[in-house]
Amino acid sequence: MDGDDYYIPALALGIALVFKLPGMVRDWRDPLLRSVCVLLVLAASTFFFAAPPTIGQVNRITGVPNISAPLVYCILSAFSASVLVLLVHWRGGSPAEIRRISRRWIVAYGLVDVALVVLFLLGDAPVERLRDLDSYYANTPYIREMIVLYLTAHSVAAFGMTALCWRWSLQVHGSLRTGLITIVIGSLFNIAYGVTKFSAVFARWAGHDWDGMSSVVAPPLASAGALFSALGFVLPLVAQRLADNWHNWTVYRQxxxxxxxxxxxxxxxxxxxxxxxxxxxxxxxxxxxxxxxxxxxxxxxxxxxxxxxxxxxxxxxxxxxxxxxxxxxxxxxxxxxxxxxxxxxxxxxxxxxxxxxxxxxxxxxxxxxxxxxxxxxxxxxxxxxxxxxxxxxxxx
Known part of the structure; x- marks a missing residue:
């Protein structure tokens, strides 16, 4: 995939964020709206920094080969955490319970990010890889553990989102159910992304070359997963806003x-x-x-x-x-x-x-x-x- 395949999803998510910013500015204290904006920022950032041109530019600016790897992995882990936190706010409950569960997810994935940085510093990745770092360094000490950790964290969030949203979708109707099913579709793409990445890594461990699974098949799956997930979270909010506007204009006409x-x-x-x-x-x-x-x-x-x-x-x-x-x-x-x-x-x-x-x-x-x-x-x-x-x- 070239840079456009990454920048186009990033731009689409950025446009969605622009539409949400006025509401966030008016009501910054709304945790649900704030969570949606954070999710969109992280999703757009993931694609922007994962684009091969951006990876190369970040590596050159810092002077550290492959420094983009922990950067992208940390952003992706933060995105996984933001998805789970947004779901907690979306489902509702007592404010104390929402804060407690959200804090647990944030702390857990924050520790994952710290571990990713530490493992990268302990490892040795001198050869710059723009597209196939996961499979190329699959047998390198510490870098190998860093790759497995970020894939595991991402897959856990994807499996959790799939199970939670599917069960919840059976209990609700309307735009909320549509949004939840859309998130389930996005999570399935994310699961498929993890499967293809793990397949390439496991193949390297077994002495085989399945690098195409990681560098060719996985990126489109990640793009589709992020877009469907973001759309699923935004859709009910947009539908509610449209319904409110329709009601208000109807009242105005009446x-x-x-x-x-x-x-x-x-x-x-x-x-x-x-x-x-x-x-x-x-x-x-x-x-x-x-x-x-x-x-x-x-x-x-x-x-x-x-x-x-x-x-x-x-x-x-x-x-x-x-x-x-x-x-x-x-x-x-x-x-x-x-x-x-x-x-x-x-x-x-x-x-x-x-x-x-x-x-x-x-x-x-x-x-x-x-x-x-x-x-x-x-x-x-x-x-x-x-x-x-x-x-x-x-x-x-």
Whole structure:
């Protein structure tokens, strides 16, 4: 494999990290998000530093032949630890338990990294090998142990991830299950990577040459394993974010009917604050709800509690549950108030009216249900027509 075969996965993982960085900056204290970012950094670093051009450059800069070997092995071991730590955070539990288990994995793989460095320093690897170091030095004292140690640590993490994620995937559904199965696929590739590497090393011990297993077959398996594993961890988080955004934009659209009905009242009072076109759905919902509440304050003198009570009874009789009936009643009251406000352009009613909003409503209004009721409730439409006829009769 040339450098591009390593740099392309590193770039893909780096792009995924860029998409996660804004959320990490906003909520650095979130351990799950922090773990995802650490995993992506380590996965991208593994491919970057394992690329033959990078290996050669690091060796030349340091002046130590094959110094890239313990560097790459340490990063790979740290990546294995980050995968296990992320799974611990993902599964959840008490904060104390999560910290305790995560600390154990970090310490264990930290000791592996220390051992890898010590074994490399004790060994002798004077001939630079960019692609086949594992098989070339398979019989060299201390370097041999370093190779076996990193492969064992990586394989343990791969087997553990496969077993844990498969069992967990049988208990959950949706995007979480899809993510877990994707991680299982990635772990199987990682297991296959370990098998091919071990095969080349064992073959050297037996006096055979299976170096192609290590230098040709194993690297693509590692690439696929890291990409599938990273995708599996990111997928549920992305799916949840998309679902939340879809829900927020749906709420924003559903509030549209009520907002448009009240916009005239809002514009007659304080003007709506303009927000940028790239603003999030959350911010847009907040502004739309603020405009609606401003409009309700403008209509406050025209609200009729008796009309609301009557509309509530009609909604209950029509089969609505109490929560929906309250929203329909509020919407009917708003529809009638809009008719009354239109018929009173000079605001003569305002000075003598009693405030209704702050006194007669039991709890906050369900603005989304109100907006939907304004659009399609027969009870609201009937209240609107009656109010229109009443105002027309008054002016006659």
């Amino acid at each position: 509030l549209g009917t009520l907002w448009r009905e009240l916009r005239a009242a809002v514009e007659s009072g304080s003007p709506s604050v303009r927000i940028s076109w790239w603003s999030s759905a959350d911010l847009r919902i907040t502004q739309r709800e603020s405009d609606i509440h401003d409009g309700m304050l403008q209509l406050d003198p025209y609200f009729d509690p008796a009309l609301r009570a009557s509309a509530y009874d009609e909604a209950i009789e029509a089969g609505s549950d109490p929560r929906r009936a309250r929203a329909i009643a509020d919407a009917a009251m708003v529809a009638a108030a809009l008719q009354a406000r239109t018929a009173d352009p000079e605001g003569k009613i305002i000075s003598s009216a009693q405030a209704y909003t702050s006194k007669a409503v039991d709890g906050p209004r369900d603005l989304v249900r109100m907006s939907l009721a304004l659009r399609n409730s027969p009870v609201v439409e009937a209240a609107r027509r009656r109010a229109a006829r009443s105002e027309s009769g008054t002016h006659e």
